[in-house]
Amino acid sequence: MNSFHIPSSRRRLLKSFLAGAGGILAGDIYAEALTLxxxxxxxxxxxxxxxxxxxxxxxxxxxxxxxxxxxxxxxxxxxxxxxxxxxxxxxxxxxxxxxxxxxxxxxxxxxxxxxxxxxxxxxxxxxxxxxxxxxxxxxxxxxxxxxxxxxxxxxxxxxxxxxxxxxxxxxxxxxxxxxxxxxxxxxxxxxxxxxxxxxxxxxxxxxxxxxxxxxxxxxxxxxxRGRRMGPPPGGRPPRDGAPPRNE
Ligand SMILES: [Fe+2]
CATH class of the missing domain: 2.60.130.10 (Aromatic compound dioxygenase)
Incomplete structure (x- = not known):
């Protein structure tokens, strides 16, 4: 999975739950949906x-x-x-x-x-x-x-x-x-x-x-590659020895 937010299936579940609960608080609670x-x-x-x-x-x-x-x-x-x-x-x-x-x-x-x-x-x-x-x-x-x-x-x-x-x-x-x-x-x-x-x-x-x-x-x-965005799954990145950059 490479989704940015909660998987859509979970969102649908949450939405349907809220609709079933009358939807009174739906706006507020839905706004709390987690962002990864x-x-x-x-x-x-x-x-x-x-x-x-x-x-x-x-x-x-x-x-x-x-x-x-x-x-x-x-x-x-x-x-x-x-x-x-x-x-x-x-x-x-x-x-x-x-x-x-x-x-x-x-x-x-x-x-x-x-x-x-x-x-x-x-x-x-x-x-x-x-x-x-x-x-x-x-x-x-x-x-x-x-x-x-x-x-x-x-x-x-x-x-x-x-x-x-x-x-x-x-x-x-x-x-x-x-x-x-x-x-x-x-x-x-x-x-x-x-x-x-x-x-x-x-x-x-x-x-x-x-x-x-x-x-x-x-x-x-x-x-x-070349942008040092993070480690491979499951581990820390090797230090690549590149000179310090403005990061
Ligand atoms: Fe920094």
Missing amino acids: TPWQTEGPYFPDHLPLDQDNDLTKIIGGTAPAGGVITEFGGRLLDLDGKPVTDAAVELWQADNNGCYIHSRGVQKGKERDPLFQGYGKIATNEKGEYRFRTIKPGLYTGRTRHYHIAVVRGKERLLTTQLYHAGEPQNDRDRVLNHIKDEEQRLSVIRPFTESGSGKGELVATWDIVLGMTPPDPEER
């Missing part, structure tokens, strides 16, 4: 050396004397399968640029910039019994050629179930970002652009919810 989270490129900066601290709070590192620089953001939600059931035996990984646009990668320091030594850069959290995950981090810094983005992977043991990216709604660079706009299906593209709103902490922190829906097959290897 699209695969996106891993990019060149998955950490080639993992930090000692790998928890889900990237704003603080073990032994750090202060929080990382940048605007604090939090996001979380549920990890779901394509039936909408929580996935409880997986983990979500996050890696991203620090406030200076730099990654914890040996080639991840942008020209003329310095890496923030107080930013963890990578974190991982197992989903709980409700399939929930959560991260506390910072708004990713900008670097040449990309809009702000978080890199996300879902893993079960050593198996990579999904590689994708998450975006802030309203970022002016979103419209020009070639990785984001490579997602041609509008519902899918919108599913990875989330509104981050004031958390109410009074400190300017931002918060968003984001459910991740597993079930989309990885991109076709032919399509992937």
Whole structure:
């Protein structure tokens, strides 16, 4: 299956169920129909050396004397399968640029910039019994050629179930970002652009919810060639040693 959304048979089932229930709530509930989270490129900066601290709070590192620089953001939600059931035996990984646009990668320091030594850069959290995950981090810094983005992977043991990216709604660079706009299906593209709103902490922190829906097959290897769109089914991609690009 290489469908972007819920298979049509399931949609028909849902629609007929709602019609049978009187259809009063049909519009609202049908609008909740799950959109499978699209695969996106891993990019060149998955950490080639993992930090000692790998928890889900990237704003603080073990032994750090202060929080990382940048605007604090939090996001979380549920990890779901394509039936909408929580996935409880997986983990979500996050890696991203620090406030200076730099990654914890040996080639991840942008020209003329310095890496923030107080930013963890990578974190991982197992989903709980409700399939929930959560991260506390910072708004990713900008670097040449990309809009702000978080890199996300879902893993079960050593198996990579999904590689994708998450975006802030309203970022002016979103419209020009070639990785984001490579997602041609509008519902899918919108599913990875989330509104981050004031958390109410009074400190300017931002918060968003984001459910991740597993079930989309990885991109076709032919399509992937030269574009590094994701791993082959059932495994991580080999590092291809290509020079860093703006991903
Ligand atoms: Fe990136």
